[in-house]
Amino acid sequence: TIDGERLWGTLMETAKIGGTAKGGIRRLTMSEEDKRVRDWFKAACEAAGCTVTVDTIGNMFARREGKNPDLPPICMGSHLDTQPTGGKFDGILGVLAGLEAIRSLDAIGYQTNAPIEVINWTNEEGARFTPAMMASGAFAGVFTEEYILSRTDREGTTFADAMDAIGYRGDTPLGGRKLGAMFELHIEQGPILEAEDRMIGVVTGVQSIRWFELTITGAAAHAGATPMPARRDALVGAARAIEAVEAVALAHAPDGVGTVGILECRPGSTNVVPGEVFLTIDLRHPLDEVVARMEEDLRARLAEIQGRLEFGLERIWVSPAVHFDPVLIGHVREAAERLGFRHRDIASGAGHDAVYTARICPTTMVFVPCKEGISHNEAEESTFEQCAAGTQVLLNAVLAYDAT
């Protein structure tokens, strides 16, 4: 059995790295804070007897040998990066639970058949660099290494430069090897488990996601001397675009969601009619064909509101719906059952690295509740008991799978 106190201790200790005044974390991919948590993770895993390797886009693999080193590793893990104002659990729980599982195995001298690996995937959040889950995606062959290295943040810094700045370009080649299975523990990031008083979510899959960038070009003009009819106000166009995104989501209720998360308005002066706006659009629905229709709907609405502005819409990411492996799902459900935790099957609204590992190995996820479903927010919260329960289910499912 895992040690809940020890697990909680690592959660609270690492939460200080990039910790914010409001109790959250700001630990953007390849930032100084990311370096510090990576250093911490490497040291902790090595202290637990693991060998840590880092691939050429910064993914970290902490390996504990099995009786049969030739078997492909059974993997646990998630990500240690956060949103700009993120919480203490999103991603982090999944990595530290993997570490806790290894420490627990060490404590009783248990040796698995297959090697175990705990993975810290680079830039799952997609906050500093887009898209999300890009490094697990690259590991799975969905993106090329060149594509990842050349992605830029909103300041124009490339991923490659940011990675080199903190010294986390490793020498292990990207991907190209077999994983035996992937189990990812995560907080739900939605309200269902808490509302139904269930301790464990048996995750069956992840919904369909598409991301877009919209650049609106109008003409900068004087706010006092330019009559309303003469304006080509890019921000007024953006307002209509934001409402179009909302309308698209509502037209596909109750499951469709649509979000404008980033908006940059230029030149940005009180008395200048904005000449250019950049914004991002995130559309989701459980069904791929509905997200495709949402995109069509969005394009039609944008064409209607464009007027004398230029709308440049670019689709930058398509992540189809994923159904996890029935066998692994069974192991998770059984572990929850045996441990006496109330559980239910659940679909994920958030994307996860498990989405991409599912393309190359049997994959599933374990969810635990989080308070009021709040996530991507400094107020994100899960309890000691919930974190411990999820970690125990994770370990039991891994050991059950290893025994087969």
Place this chain on the structure above:
Amino acid sequence: TIDGERLWGTLMETAKIGGTAKGGIRRLTMSEEDKRVRDWFKAACEAAGCTVTVDTIGNMFARREGKNPDLPPICMGSHLDTQPTGGKFDGILGVLAGLEAIRSLDAIGYQTNAPIEVINWTNEEGARFTPAMMASGAFAGVFTEEYILSRTDREGTTFADAMDAIGYRGDTPLGGRKLGAMFELHIEQGPILEAEDRMIGVVTGVQSIRWFELTITGAAAHAGATPMPARRDALVGAARAIEAVEAVALAHAPDGVGTVGILECRPGSTNVVPGEVFLTIDLRHPLDEVVARMEEDLRARLAEIQGRLEFGLERIWVSPAVHFDPVLIGHVREAAERLGFRHRDIASGAGHDAVYTARICPTTMVFVPCKEGISHNEAEESTFEQCAAGTQVLLNAVLAYDAT
């Protein structure tokens, strides 16, 4: 008569200081570029025999003595700061025309009765620090020195620190002395003079302006896992606010204008429902009572769209409509007439430092056309002939006034 070539030379030479790839200027108040153009201006004025003093908020006064040094000075000038993507003429023409007037007087050894001063007012644009025209306003006693020094830019830098960083805190006390008159030459920043083929605008006054800051607070949430009805999306609220500002202006057509010029969206990540938005609102109309009604209208509309968001509206600036001095207006009209320039009376949609000097001394303005009325844009353009014509009218009006 003024030397149009020499004037144009100074316009093009200083345009290099902060010059942009698109032919505009980026020379924000108290930036490194502002320092360089201030150094240039000081040196040029001293070379023309003027004494240059700088007051405690960076306003620069280049003085050429008159026959009677005890008379209050007749002033020309405007500002050398620009918008983030500003043009080569807005403000700059008014200052360099003053310099050209002095050089022309020097060339023929003409001594005026009253001293002449050419003024470079600090931060007319209101781009880096709000409000606009803040330093002429402080000179006129509308704002305290403490208020000015404590204004912060969007990065949180105070005006005082920015000023000290470039070494332009002078030792001349702010205000507290009499100006004899103020004549400000400026480009129209609107389309009327060009459309009617007039060379000179005889400016009768400036319209009424109010500025606001709106902070919208919602709740940051996960873009994938948060159903639409559960959201408190600050950016969706901002979209409705932008459309409310537009609606307020249109409800007071044809003269009402309303603009959201700055918008900051936090935390700013593709997959995070925005939790907070900051934006600015600029409302204008020729009549004070109509701008007051526009503000009421705005408040009512914001209350209606607020929903479960918090809207914090703060009015940060009120600049009532101004009517310039009839005697000075007469001198400008007569100068244009005598020089044979087609002219018309015109009201200004833009605010100017003349708005505040009008509170403490007889004040008026001279407008020249600019291409298609485009301003606060790198494409801003006036011709050699237009700049020279305006400068000649300026000088003739000043000399006519000096002779009375």
